[in-house]
Amino acid sequence: MYLRQSLDRSGEALAVSRQRADCLKLCDVKGWTDIREFPDNDRSASSGVRPAYQRMLAAIRAGEVDAVVVWDLDRLHRRPIELEEFIGLADEKRLKLATVTGECDLSTDNGRLFARIKGAVARSEVERKGARQKSAAKQHADMGRAWWSVRPFGYDAEPDPVTGGWWTSRRDPITKAIVHNPIREHPTEGPLLRNAYRAVLAGTNLETIAKAWNAAGVTGPKGGTWRGANLGPLLLRARNAGLREYRGEEVADGQWPAIVSREVYEGVRAILTDPARRTRSSFGRKHLLSGIAVCGECGHGLGSGTVKTGAVNYRCKQCFKVSRNAAQLDAMVVEAVVARLSRDDAADLVADRERPDIDGLIEQRKALREQQKALGVAHGDGKLSLVAFSAADQRLMEQIDALSAQIDDAPRAEIFDGVIGSDDVDAAFAALDLGRRRAIVNALMTVTVKPTGRGKSFDRTSVDIEFR
Structure with missing residues (x-):
């Protein structure tokens, strides 16, 4: 006896219970007494896995089942491919099929025709339901x-x-x-x-x-x-x-x-x-200036490494011409950060002088992207040459990048929150996690480290700090 309910919001399996009662009555009429249940509650026949149905098929293949009782054929299948598999299995095992809503003898051509028609109708209902659900979902979204x-x-x-x-x-x-x-x-x-x-x-x-x-x-x-x-x-x-x-x-x-x-x-x-x-x-970085400070020789970002003495150095792994003690360089940069953020005009760094209209900028960007799509269509249709398409697309891309930069820069004030305006900027900066400190340094300045001779002590003049 196969029982299935597609959607059970209450979790009480009431539909399955009603099917069970009707199917048991049918079994009693037919004199079938050795009954084994295969219930799939809250399971769709058109999508997803039906564990009980698969167990029933396995039992049929093993010769443990002689007949299947179901309330209606659409409880059994809603996909023609599954119906064909079941018809083949029923023919092979001489399986009987009984439904509460009417007889369906799969051993005859008329019975199989009837089952296939029912299956096609069920599949059509599933597709119409899917179309209605998609339309409703789009309407809800709009x-x-x-x-x-x-x-x-x-x-x-x-x-x-x-x-x-x-x-x-x-x-x-x-x-x-x-x-x-x-x-x-x-x-x-x-x-x-x-x-x-x-x-x-x-x-x-x-x-x-x-x-x-x-x-x-x-x-x-x-x-x-x-x-x-x-x-x-x-x-x-x-x-x-x-x-x-x-x-x-x-x-x-x-x-x-x-x-x-x-x-x-x-x-x-x-x-x-x-x-x-x-x-x-800053994701995964362990040091303040890794990837932020740059080599004055080749412009590559400095990485970090440990020297023989156990100290950490920032070094260029591209040209190998720059190496500087990390603790001394960090101290110099932190000193510059604290001095800049302690000034009376520090608030100007995040002042809401001309707060951008984010919604307006996003709408402008969307419009430009639509123009890009239209250009692509025109080029694909042969209405626009490759040269003209490339030039127009480049112009649009430049405008899109400019708008994106304005949008991305809008929340800049969050980076300096709790530091600017603090009574003790040095302590406030030191209390931040590494990610925040790196973000502040990166937003505030560029740090360029120039090559020096070997063996020289830390030379502050070889470090250029430029505020943005």
Whole structure:
């Protein structure tokens, strides 16, 4: 006896229970008494795996089953390919098939024709349902409505009055109208998420944030521990900025509160999606100036290494003409940073002189990208020569890069938060984690180290510090 219910919101398997009662009655009429159940509750026949169905097929192949009872053929199959497999197996094993809704003898050509027609109809219903669901999903997206099957980290809502579980929308059992559940910021996860965005903007790496969350006992809606690998995708979710996406494209403002501003989200997205991030960011760096200070001979970023005395040196691994004691160079740079951030005009570094219109800049960038697509189509259709296409595309790319730079630079103030305006800038800077300190140095200045003769003591004049 095979029993299946596609969707069980309550978890009570009521449809399976009704099928069982009807199938048992049919078995009683036929005099079949040695009955074995194969129930698949909350399992679709058109997608996903059906463990009980697979166990039933294995039992049929093993000769343990002589007949199959099912409420209706569409409970058994909704894909023609599965039906054909079952028909072949039934023919091979002389299997009997009985349905509550009517007889279907697979040993006759009429019976197989009937089964195939039912299967084709069932498949057509699945495809129409899929088309309706896609259309509804797009409409929900365009309206900015949440459509999350699992509670996302950072957000909360009233539990389902029936199941007590998470829901964003459902059909009222009495009025049959669609009811939408108001989404709100989670009281503890929301602030954590907001602080994570600020930390990334300030130069803290993802692993450091993840370790802090784990140490504090923070888990996701499904439990588990945090790593950079799952924290990064969370921060790249546009919903955290109150934006609704559909298939990877932003389509509307969401009907839920934004945890971070759009400019903060865009700033973090720029950092996490930067192709050069792994080679020139603070992620994995152990020293203040690794990859930040550059060689005055060849312009290559300085790496670090240990010399025979056990001291750490910054050295150029490209031309090998520059090597400088790391502790002395760090001290010189920190001295310059503290002096600059202690000045009366330090606030000008992050002053909101002409705050950019982030939404406007993003819309301009989207429009330029649409123009790029149109150029590509025109070139593909032969309406635009390669020379003309390349020139126009280059102009658009330059404009897009300029807009992206403005968007990415908007959250700059986060880097200096807690340092500028401090009563003790030296102590405030020293208290920051390495990622924040590196971010401040990189935002504030360029450090160029020029070659000197061998064996000379640390020469401050060989280091050029230029403020940006």
